[in-house]
Amino acid sequence: MIIITSLIEREYHVCDGDEFHLSIRGVDKENIVISEEINITGIINYIASFRFAQDNGKCIGFNLCGFFGNKDYLPKEIKEAVMVKDLTGEQKANFIETCGTIMKGEAT
Numbered sequence: 001m002i003i004i005t006s007l008i009e010r011e012y013h014v015c016d017g018d019e020f021h022l023s024i025r026g027v028d029k030e031n032i033v034i035s036e037e038i039n040i041t042g043i044i045n046y047i048a049s050f051r052f053a054q055d056n057g058k059c060i061g062f063n064l065c066g067f068f069g070n071k072d073y074l075p076k077e078i079k080e081a082v083m084v085k086d087l088t089g090e091q092k093a094n095f096i097e098t099c100g101t102i103m104k105g106e107a108t
Contacts, residue, residue, distance in 0.1 A: 001053055002081035008047040015041045046071040057091030059098045
C-alpha cells in the first residue's frame with residue numbers, strides 16, 4: 001500500500017524552465033539536492049510525500065517518495081493511497097516503528 005505522510009493542495013503555476021528540488025541532509029550536514037527542470041506550463045495542486053508499506057503498515061527500508069502533479073490527473077495508485085490518519089491502530093504503530101524517520105506531522 002502507499003501511505004501519504006504529507007499533503008499540500010495549494011495551487012502553483014509552473015512554467016517551462018521552473019525546477020523541482022528534493023534535498024537530503026546527511027548526518028555530516030552535507031546536502032544532496034536532486035533537481036528536475038519542468039518543460040511545460042501547467043498547474044500543480046497536489047504535492048505529497050509518501051511511503052510504500054505492507055498491508056500491516058510495516059515499511060521495508062527507507063523509501064520516502066514524492067509526487068508533484070495536478071489532482072485532476074492523479075495516477076490510480078496515488079488516488080488509492082491511504083493517509084496516515086486513516087490507518088488502523090496496529091498499522092499506524094507498525095508504520096511509525098519501521099518508516100525510518102521521526103514524523104514531524106502527518107497528512108490530514
